[in-house]
Amino acid sequence: MSACSVLIVGCGDVGSRLAKQMLACNWQVSGLRRSVEQLPAGVTGVAADLFDAQCPATWPSAAPDYLVYCAAASQHDEAGYRAAYVDGLKHVLSWLAERGQAPKRLLFVSSSGVYAQQGGEWIDETSVAEPQNYSGTVMLEAEKLALASGIPASIVRLTGIYGPGREWLLSQVRQGYRVTEEPPLYANRIHAEDAAGLLAFLLKADAGGQALEDCYIGVDDAPAPLAEVVAWLRQYMGVTEWSEQDRVRRTGSKRCSNARARALGWAPQYPSYKEGYAAILEGRA
Template sequence: MSDLSAMIVGCGDVGSRLARQLLARGWQVHGLRRTVAQLPAGVLPVAADLSDASIPAGWPEHFPDYLVYCVAASQHDEAGYRAAYVEGLRHVLSWLADKGQHPRRLLFVSSSSVYAQQSGEWVEEGAATEPEGYSGRIMLEAERLALESGIPASLVRLTGIYGPGREWLLSQVRQGYRVAEEPPLYGNRIHAEDAAGLLAFLLQADAEGVALEDCYIGVDDDPAPLAEVVAWLRQYMGVTEWSDEQRVRRTGSKRCSNARARALGWVPQYASYKEGYAAILKG
């Protein structure tokens, strides 16, 4: 058994997967969300609405070693993103300050939307962050809040998360949707279990005294052109029809690198879309 502990704020899909992985390692885990009945077994519940500035009734008097801020916006517009990522984090940091609590590290789960590269460039953590959309701009604001919190912090910029229950592309392919082949539109993916695995890996590394960087990109080993992914899925699923009207649409084209996380020793369980989608379809 470990004597380590973590608070996962926003214990939804990825957060719950992280909780189960930490519990399996012997960690004590608190999970904060609005509906705590959906928390995995073994997670200590903290019921809270991050839009409420008052300290939740279940806030622990002895705060866990680590704080993971892993929320998802409940409404996908500028106000929703600001409420979830900026104001919610500000409330949590305020609760910590009011209680005089100081975690060993904060992991802030961010997004590759902060990168606006569109020409298939390879992107690493230090690449220019000049997002054109509100989601990337607000995420950068939240990242700054985390890094300036006074708590040692690392950002984890996850790319397109997929997995059971996150099957949008599979639905598109089944309906025969098309995607442009030229120029290649590179997409970046990480299986939800690997996203949680990277967070668990970083927490364990920090606990063991490894010096963490202030930012990591969460992505598999194979940023691939979307047309290639669609073609592979069509063959795997036996889809032969094409839709005349519908297309898979996306903006941007970049290839995110996981070299920094891999150099630390992290290895994704699903190295590419092939292993990840095969596991979903077999399930």
């Protein structure tokens, strides 16, 4: 049996981590991004601009068995989100159609930002998704496009991704970040390696004949109040001074469940913020 192939569209941080994991499983991996020289060794580069409707000359001649769409917006406004997630996906789907290619499954990387719940309630894939901002609204539109593409599709709603190079919270804590304790503002996160690991797990599960649902939430095992995370980081990093005023740039408060992904057999390498941030601060992740 020949190795499975996957095309990762938007092969940046999470996409490159996914590429390495699939190469380790002897999959054939192609990665689409503007600067293909930044792709991991062993990945076949597809140089393309998702904002350009013309099919790239380097598009694979053979249909990929799997397609993972994990683009990132280059500008954080409604136009930037629409270009990256809706228009970019439309372009990729049209390129597949032009070549008569039909992958076995599409994984569309979305965000838990489609949920607007603010009361600290538990959220799963069946919870109502009624975003109240442009980012969630555009992402939900892109999800519907993926599900209506004619290709079997699964949406993967990732929560707050952190990891090396994604250290905003660590920087803020070092600068004396203070967060209100009551009411608790629950935050959800997933280490970048676990985000890639979930995508890899779903690809291998589908290739192995397991039936996939149309949506999964990517989150660790332990959503926690932001104040608790900040307090733990202060102690771990030895921060002894912090602001007298609370500073919070976020308003949502919800707890996302990974029960569906776990029921399929997936488990995060970093089950909570403690293991994940400790690995970053010790240079292990």
